[in-house]
Amino acid sequence: MIKVLIVEDDLYNQRAVEKIISDNFPEIEIIGKATGVQESLSIINQHLPDLLVLDIHLMDGTAFDLIRQTEGYEYKIVFMSAFHEYALEALRFSSVEFVYKPFDVNEMVVAVDKAIDELQDVSYRQKLETLFSNMDINQEGKQLVLQGVNNIKVCHVNEIVWGKAITGGANFYFEDGSYFFAIKPLRRYEAILEGYGFFRCHPHYLINLNQIKEINENLLRIRLSNDDEVLYEVRRFHALKEKISQRLEMQKILQQ
Numbered sequence: 322m323i324k325v326l327i328v329e330d331d332l333y334n335q336r337a338v339e340k341i342i343s344d345n346f347p348e349i350e351i352i353g354k355a356t357g358v359q360e361s362l363s364i365i366n367q368h369l370p371d372l373l374v375l376d377i378h379l380m381d382g383t384a385f386d387l388i389r390q391t392e393g394y395e396y397k398i399v400f401m402s403a404f405h406e407y408a409l410e411a412l413r414f415s416s417v418e419f420v421y422k423p424f425d426v427n428e429m430v431v432a433v434d435k436a437i438d439e440l441q442d443v444s445y446r447q448k449l450e451t452l453f454s455n456m457d458i459n460q461e462g463k464q465l466v467l468q469g470v471n472n473i474k475v476c477h478v479n480e481i482v483w484g485k486a487i488t489g490g491a492n493f494y495f496e497d498g499s500y501f502f503a504i505k506p507l508r509r510y511e512a513i514l515e516g517y518g519f520f521r522c523h524p525h526y527l528i529n530l531n532q533i534k535e536i537n538e539n540l541l542r543i544r545l546s547n548d549d550e551v552l553y554e555v556r557r558f559h560a561l562k563e564k565i566s567q568r569l570e571m572q573k574i575l576q577q
Contacts, residue, residue: 322350323437326370328387329401330356330380334422338374338401341429346437358382362390370396372436377402385456388449397439398449399432408456413513415452416466416473444473451475463517465510467493467503474501478517482547484510484527494549496532520564522553530568536561 325342329335335354342349349372353364357380364370375398377384384400385408400412400419412419418432418439439445451464465481467474476495485492486507493510494500503510511519511527518530528543528551535544538558542550553561 323348323372323440324352324368324370325349325372325374326352326361326364326368327354327374328356328361328379328384329354329374329376330378331376332356334376334401338429341426342374342433345426345430346433348437349433356380358387358390361387365391365394365396369394371440372397372399372433374399374433375401377408378404385453389453395446397436397442397445399429399436411452411455414455414463414465415448416468417448417452447473447475465513467501467510468505469502470504474503476501478514479529479531481514481519481529482532482545483529483549483551485551486525486527491527494547496547498547518568520561522557522561523551524554526551526553530565533565 323346327335327338329338335356339351339354342351352368352370355361355364359381373396375384375387377400379387388398398417400417401422401424402409402419403422409419418436420428420432448466451466454464463478464475465478467476480495480497482494482496484494484507490502490504491507491510492500492502507527511521514527515521519527520530521527522543528545532546533543534546534548536542537544541552541555543553544550
């Protein structure tokens with residue numbers, strides 16, 4: 322049996338999560354419910370759960386306070402939050418599961434199901450370390466977790482030159498000439514990276530605007546800093562120029 326601890330200070334949501342898990346996961350045993358950090362610590366020490374369904378804001382602290390105090394334990398997490406805040410952006414970059422509240426049954430089922438799939442993920446602690454790093458640094462230093470078939474790659478966002486949609490996932494190409502195959506589709510990463518200087522210039526390509534070396538309007542091609550060339554769609558060219566102009570203007574402001 323997979324042992325799960327539910328940590329939620331709203332008793333209505335706590336009962337809702339308990340019912341969703343009980344109704345949909347016969348392989349899961351709910352070994353406890355808690356409303357705060359200290360109560361959770363006691364249950365974790367006693368029962369060693371495999372999975373935490375964990376609200377970010379608790380009665381006596383935050384989910385991150387709890388994680389820092391249980392670094393020696395091996396468990397996976399589904400985060401919950403009603404707040405669309407910087408912490409949730411850090412969760413997305415770190416490739417850990419979370420749901421917005423109020424959530425529906427399907428959202429919670431999918432999140433728990435994905436977390437169960439990660440129970441054997443030996444790199445999970447690295448994802449959590451990336452999460453804490455992303456909460457403490459500025460935009461330019463953001464790190465992204467790329468999930469591969471059997472491993473992960475943690476990279477700085479500004480190291481990525483471009484990404485390519487391929488069957489079964491996406492390839493990402495880096496400044497040092499390396500590449501990495503990620504099993505999530507390119508559109509997932511586009512949603513994360515579009516606010517960090519990335520642009521979908523073609524259905525197959527996502528480029529880092531800071532890595533553009535040259536644009537050939539006759540051939541509809543963009544040459545990037547690593548000398549790779551990608552096509553762009555004519556209908557996206559106006560938006561591409563606007564994005565580049567905005568980035569240049571922002572850089573001027575920051576340099577003043």
